[in-house]
Amino acid sequence: MRKFLILLEREMKSYFYSPIAYVVLCFFLVLTGFNAYTMISALNRGPTDITLVEAFFNNAIFWFAFIPLIPLLTMRLYSEEFKLGTIETLTTAPVNDWQVVASKFAGALLFYVVLWTPTVLYFVIFKYVTKEHAGQALGAFGGSYLLLLLMGAFYLSLGCLASVVTSNQIIAAIIALVLVVVFFFTGLLGYILGTASQGFRDFISYFSTIDHMRSFTRGLIDTRPIVFYLTMIGFFQVLTFQIFQFRKWKS
Amino acid sequence: MIKVENLSKRYAGHTAIKDLSFEVERGEIVGFLGPNGAGKSTTMKILSCFMPATGGRASVAGYDVFTQALEVRQHLGYMPENVPLYTEMRVNEYLEHRAALKGLGGKKLKMRVGEVKELTSLNDVQRKIIGTLSKGYRQRVGLADALVGEPDLLILDEPTIGLDPNQIRQVRDLIKNLGQKHTILLSTHILPEVEMTCSRVIILHKGRIEASDTPQNLLSQLRAVGNIRLEANTGADTGLEQLQKVPGIKEVTLDGGANGAEGVPAAVNGNGKAAESALPDADGYRTFNLRVEAGADPRAELFRLAVERKWTLRELARRRATLEDVFVEITHAE
Ligand SMILES: Nc1ncnc2c1ncn2[C@@H]1O[C@H](COP(=O)(O)OP(=O)(O)OP(=O)(O)O)[C@@H](O)[C@H]1O
Ligand SMILES: [Mg+2]
Numbered sequence: 103m104r105k106f107l108i109l110l111e112r113e114m115k116s117y118f119y120s121p122i123a124y125v126v127l128c129f130f131l132v133l134t135g136f137n138a139y140t141m142i143s144a145l146n147r148g149p150t151d152i153t154l155v156e157a158f159f160n161n162a163i164f165w166f167a168f169i170p171l172i173p174l175l176t177m178r179l180y181s182e183e184f185k186l187g188t189i190e191t192l193t194t195a196p197v198n199d200w201q202v203v204a205s206k207f208a209g210a211l212l213f214y215v216v217l218w219t220p221t222v223l224y225f226v227i228f229k230y231v232t233k234e235h236a237g238q239a240l241g242a243f244g245g246s247y248l249l250l251l252l253m254g255a256f257y258l259s260l261g262c263l264a265s266v267v268t269s270n271q272i273i274a275a276i277i278a279l280v281l282v283v284v285f286f287f288t289g290l291l292g293y294i295l296g297t298a299s300q301g302f303r304d305f306i307s308y309f310s311t312i313d314h315m316r317s318f319t320r321g322l323i324d325t326r327p328i329v330f331y332l333t334m335i336g337f338f339q340v341l342t343f344q345i346f347q348f349r350k351w352k353s
Numbered sequence: 354m355i356k357v358e359n360l361s362k363r364y365a366g367h368t369a370i371k372d373l374s375f376e377v378e379r380g381e382i383v384g385f386l387g388p389n390g391a392g393k394s395t396t397m398k399i400l401s402c403f404m405p406a407t408g409g410r411a412s413v414a415g416y417d418v419f420t421q422a423l424e425v426r427q428h429l430g431y432m433p434e435n436v437p438l439y440t441e442m443r444v445n446e447y448l449e450h451r452a453a454l455k456g457l458g459g460k461k462l463k464m465r466v467g468e469v470k471e472l473t474s475l476n477d478v479q480r481k482i483i484g485t486l487s488k489g490y491r492q493r494v495g496l497a498d499a500l501v502g503e504p505d506l507l508i509l510d511e512p513t514i515g516l517d518p519n520q521i522r523q524v525r526d527l528i529k530n531l532g533q534k535h536t537i538l539l540s541t542h543i544l545p546e547v548e549m550t551c552s553r554v555i556i557l558h559k560g561r562i563e564a565s566d567t568p569q570n571l572l573s574q575l576r577a578v579g580n581i582r583l584e585a586n587t588g589a590d591t592g593l594e595q596l597q598k599v600p601g602i603k604e605v606t607l608d609g610g611a612n613g614a615e616g617v618p619a620a621v622n623g624n625g626k627a628a629e630s631a632l633p634d635a636d637g638y639r640t641f642n643l644r645v646e647a648g649a650d651p652r653a654e655l656f657r658l659a660v661e662r663k664w665t666l667r668e669l670a671r672r673r674a675t676l677e678d679v680f681v682e683i684t685h686a687e
Contacts, residue, residue, distance in 0.1 A: 105454065108453045108454055109454070112439075186440070187435060189437075190437055191431070191438075194401045194431045195455060196423055196426040196454070196456065196502075197454060198423065351405060352364075352404075
């Protein structure tokens with residue numbers, strides 16, 4: 103555990119050392135701020151039954167901020183270690199490979215959490231100024247952020263996988279983006295293939311991040327997506343671990 | 354300290370090392386020599402548990418490198434070739450991170466990092482970002498990293514490459530001193546260095562061990578072989594043909610010639626044919642390097658040849674065999 107924390111500390115530091123991190127941070131704040139602003143303006147236009155939390159998490163701007171974030175956070179993780187050769191010093195120190203894999207994933211997730219944390223403020227300020235509830239209940243609010251975390255963890259683990267297969271950061275970013283987009287749009291297949299059988303659509307609904315978000319922001323906390331995301335995270339981390347060891351042995 | 358039995362490593366379709374077996378005792382400083390691609394780095398990567406072998410067994414400090422990798426790593430300081438480092442970190446920060454990873458903490462960590470910075474003369478640059486350091490300084494950071502965990506065994510892949518002469522000497526002394534407490538396995542292409550620091554030499558060639566002995570023994574085996582240096586004005590002859598015919602001579606090479614890069618044979622790694630084009634110097638003299646068969650001493654014969662062909666001799670001397678000769682002798686592609 104101590105080794106894991108030491109590795110995690112380095113992962114976090116390396117985010118804050120790169121200028122790209124600050125660019126991402128700014129870009130991200132502007133985008134989410136803009137998102138909150140437009141949604142509040144929209145709600146101002148007339149009476150409506152959706153809440154700010156629902157509006158904030160279920161629109162194109164939100165997904166536009168979310169999707170590119172994943173490759174940006176994960177492209178460096180393994181690719182750079184392989185490129186620089188630091189994989190050799192890293193894995194010949196007295197640490198287990200699983201500690202390395204876990205610390206990289208945890209580092210990306212922690213930075214992701216740091217990025218989203220300021221958005222909590224939007225809702226707090228909203229409530230303070232308007233004396234209105236931002237979400238339907240604390241459950242919807244908490245549920246939204248829980249799903250945001252799980253969803254992020256799942257897509258970040260896709261990014262980890264993309265980064266471990268190549269030594270080129272740009273290629274890692276492209277693969278990550280493709281994986282994220284493929285999974286994201288698989289969830290939409292249910293809408294396109296309206297004629298498909300019920301069983302197929304049920305299956306597809308597991309992948310439908312958009313649907314999950316919609317129900318969680320309304321306060322409908324379903325355990326199936328939670329189990330789905332946790333399983334997938336486990337699966338992709340194990341896969342990443344295997345490829346990591348394989349590549350190390352080949353080099 | 355190190356025990357290697359029938360170790361082999363195959364890369365996709367290509368064998369890097371074949372059936373290596375050797376042992377290194379506690380307190381030894383062993384030099385790994387061999388031409389490029391001989392398998393030195395590969396062996397070191399296996400011993401440091403970076404990658405598994407495809408056959409055979411190896412153990413470090415009594416722990417098997419395949420099944421007890423974590424224990425092995427705890428006893429080992431490894432410096433890979435090309436010294437990979439996190440370029441965005443500062444020297445201090447990097448060393449502290451590495452020390453922590455190797456299980457140090459608190460006051461002990463600070464003290465140890467201070468010690469290794471002292472040993473590798475890194476104090477001037479301790480607050481610099483590693484990416485901005487010159488190659489030699491990076492090399493020292495890598496060395497400091499290998500030392501920081503106070504390992505029993507040091508594996509150093511070309512530790513002095515890229516250092517300035519002062520630093521090379523300093524690192525050499527450092528290695529000698531460390532040898533009193535630690536066991537060291539190092540690879541290098543600088544042969545005099547091996548003669549000066551190592552208690553034993555292992556020469557690898559094409560993935561096999563060709564020799565394993567003290568530098569002194571290797572040299573004494575070779576004393577009979579050695580080299581002869583001959584400087585003569587051969588007039589119209591190039592001299593090569595006649596010299597090659599002298600019994601006991603294995604190979605003739607011509608030194609630089611007109612532009613006179615003295616002591617640098619025209620074709621060290623050649624296939625036995627010296628550069629015919631080498632011109633005599635301004636006075637008409639050519640310098641030949643003659644490799645001699647074991648036990649033969651053709652100097653008298655050479656003198657007679659010179660008299661017979663009316664060559665003027667300016668030098669005819671036997672050169673003391675060096676480790677370089679041993680190296681060339683063993684790894685020379687016939
Ligand atoms: N990842 C790899 N894939 C395939 N072949 C490899 C790989 N790494 C090394 N080799 C081959 O293994 C052989 C031994 O390489 P190694 O790096 O051990 O040589 P070396 O003795 O360290 O050479 P040098 O003096 O140049 O450092 C070489 O023929 C090399 O081409
Ligand atoms: Mg090498």
